[in-house]
Each structure stands twice: as C-alpha cells, then as structure tokens.
Amino acid sequence: MLKLPPQATQVGLAVDVAAFTIHEGVLRSLLTLRGRVPHAQTWALPGGFVLVGEELHEAALRELRDETSIELEPRHLEQFFTFGAIGRDPRGRIVSVAHLAVLPHGTVPVMAGASTLHADWFPAHQPPPLAFDHALILGRAIKRLQLRLEYANLALDFLPETFTLPELQNVHEAILNRSLDKRNFRKRLLAQGILTPSGERRSGVGRPAQLYRRARSVRTGLL
Amino acid sequence: MLKLPPQATQVGLAVDVAAFTIHEGVLRSLLTLRGRVPHAQTWALPGGFVLVGEELHEAALRELRDETSIELEPRHLEQFFTFGAIGRDPRGRIVSVAHLAVLPHGTVPVMAGASTLHADWFPAHQPPPLAFDHALILGRAIKRLQLRLEYANLALDFLPETFTLPELQNVHEAILNRSLDKRNFRKRLLAQGILTPSGERRSGVGRPAQLYRRARSVRTGLL
C-alpha cells in the first residue's frame, strides 16, 4: 500500500479516449452507451479505471478494446490533457487522463462490450449529449487534432495505404470542418514531398484519380 | 469514500511545477532541495500531493508558495502533461500532473519552505541531477515553453511593465537557446502591433533604448 501524508488525496485514476475516424466525409467520434450508473443510458467516451500495475496508455488501449472491440496501435494514441476538477464525477475524486486516438481506415465496425450497451460513431462536431465532462473533453480533443494536422502528417493515419489526393483533402476538410481549395491543397501537399505516386489509378464515377502512398521517410502516428 | 471497482487503482495524486524566469539573460528553472526521503538531498521541481477538496491548479500554486514562497497568479500556470509511469516514484503508484509556470519579472527571490532545504534558480538548459523523473518533466516543459513562444505573447510575461526591445529579444533568445537577428526581431515584433512605445528611454552604457509597454488589447498569460 501507499504510505502518503495523511491529508493527501487518494483518487480514482481513469483514462478516457477520444477516438476519431473519417466516414462518409465527416469526422466521427467513437462513443459508448453507458450501461451502468452514473449516467446510465447516456453516451460517453470510451474509458474507465486504470488497473493496478497498468500504464496509462495500456489502460487506454484496453478500455478501447473492451468497450468497442477496437485494437489500436500505441502510436495512434496520445495523451493530451488531464481532467481532475472536483465535481466532475459524482462518485468522488476521479481524475481522468484523456487520450486522443486516430483510427486508421478500416477500423470502423464496433461492438459493445460488457459494461456498455452500444458503441457507435457520431459526428464529432455535433455529438449527442454526453456523460460527465465528456463534451468538454471531446471539444478539446478536436482542437488538438486540428493543431496536429498542421505540423504532423496526421491525415495519412486516417487513410489506407494507398489513397487519392481528393480523399486526403476530404480528411483535412473533415477535421477542420471547412472546405479547402483543391489547387492550393494539392500544391501544398505535393510540395511537402511526403507523397509518392503509386502509378496506379482508381476508377469510379468521373475521371480516375492518381493513387499515392506515403513516402518512405514519413513518420506516422501521433508521437 | 470512493466506491470503485475492486481492481481499480487508487493512486496518489501529485502536481509538479516547472517554473521559469529569465535572469542575467539565461532561462532559469526553479528547483528545491528535498529534505525528505525519497531522494533527500536531491534537487527536484517544486510539487507535492493534491489535498482533499483541492483543484489541480490550486495545488500547484500552493506547493509553489509553500516550498519557495512564490505567489503566482493563476494565469501564469498551465497544465501540460501527466506523468504516471509505474516505477516513477518508489513509494508506489503516484501520478503527477505537471504544470508550466512563467514567473514575471521581480519574482526571483525565493526561500525554502518546511519540507525543503533550499530553493534556487538553475540554468534550465543545464540543470543539476534531478529527483524522480523530473529531468524528463523539465525537458518537456522547455519544449512546451518554446512552442508557446511562437503564437502567444508569452515573452512579455517574463518582463516588467515597461521594457526595451533588446530586453525582449533577450527573453526570446534565452527560451530558444539561440541568438536572433536584431533587425528581423524588431521588424517582426513591431509588426505584430502588440507593443506601444512609452515615450521614455532607458539610459545605461551605450545609446539609450526606447521603452515599450504591451499594447492595450494584448492578452497575457499562458491560457
């Protein structure tokens, strides 16, 4: 057991995960419908208590797995803020270390876990009412995501291995929640030298698009 | 008491403060010499346990006050990362919410508090050996400080109400740990429109310098 000064706070330590993906062109956030009090029947970010002997990021990955059956690679996870206000949880002093997660393409299907009734994706910019202070957490997560977009190659993490430039632009637009100029976007991204044409093209409706993949040297993930 | 799932971790909740000032042209970090085990006789960041019913930022301000007799305004404090690795504290699972603090001009004198033997300023880029994982915390704090410099008017918080442009440049150089071009610096800062000449000048050795103050509308502090 811990030997601490008598007036020191013993707190419950939790993690929450704001996990994002892009689906049908809109930024979506992963939410679970709580099955237990407090806030039963309310949507919330995946999360829960850190177990004894468990690192913070491990707890975040485990909760994501248990509550939504999503297996995330550690490099797509980043701690971004700790919420510890006194009244934030009716059960007592619970501090939550909030994490940002980026879900690469293909991780969309989710299932509910033991303690949750459902898990599903919601438009991140217009979420339903959320439990605890999770609306605040989600808002901050989106801001952080937008910041990261600027100086990381974050958008690539949302896409499969090969992708077209319009698809990449859609990712940026979904995260920033505004539209971008096609020509300027292409100019900027191609100038960064992080994309290499794969030579292939993708056909659909309209003119086929050139496929790209990330260049050799491009670091990926949130860290 | 907390009613939590049985396997949930009860942890000690602490705060640490990486507090910076500029003195003699170098960025300095505030350290305390620990009087108690663990790590007695070792320098460490000011910090300690959060008390029952105390908010995180209040705890940070209190520890700073108790250990170094420095009274800091809340807006000069910003939470920046939470350190919770399992082995970081030999007493058990202790999670520390680290804060960044900017000490405005004139706050330099410090005294030791009850649980500390000394408190003093050390060059932030070359600190002495530190207790716990505080070297890691300090390093991350400096990086955050440098990031903030870019898009906040953070440097003004290190200076008194009126100051000269060379003084402001010194603050930037101390934080970035490199020298800057005088003409470009002046151009950039004056173009931002955040400075207004006070009309006065300051004499010393060499040509007297124009004194400036922050413009009316300039938001200050870390938030």
Add this chain to the structure above:
DNA sequence: GAGTGAAGGTGTCATGCATACACTTATCCA
C-alpha cells in the same frame, strides 16, 4: 459513337513573411 454527367487535374499572380546582411547614431566616460 456522340453527347452528357461527374469527378480529377492544372497555372498564375499578388501578398505577406522569414531570412541574410552592415553601417550609423546616441550616450557615457576618460
């Protein structure tokens, strides 16, 4: 096989911002 619909792809100009770079001016003091 010609026409239409749908999406991909392309170039230029203006503006602002960062960078590199060297000499003059004001004051103090011996």
Add this chain to the structure above:
DNA sequence: TGGATAAGTGTATGCATGACACCTTCACTC
C-alpha cells in the same frame, strides 16, 4: 574630443499562402 558600448535602421530575395476558372478523362446511355 575620441573611444567604447549598445541601440537603431533598410533592402533584396525566396518561399508559402490564397484567390481564382477552365480543361481532361472516363463511364454511361441513347
């Protein structure tokens, strides 16, 4: 009055950004 010291000043260049409109390629259908 001359020397030491620090403040102050301007220009040219390259680069990134933002605004803006038309052409190309393919699939499908008639």
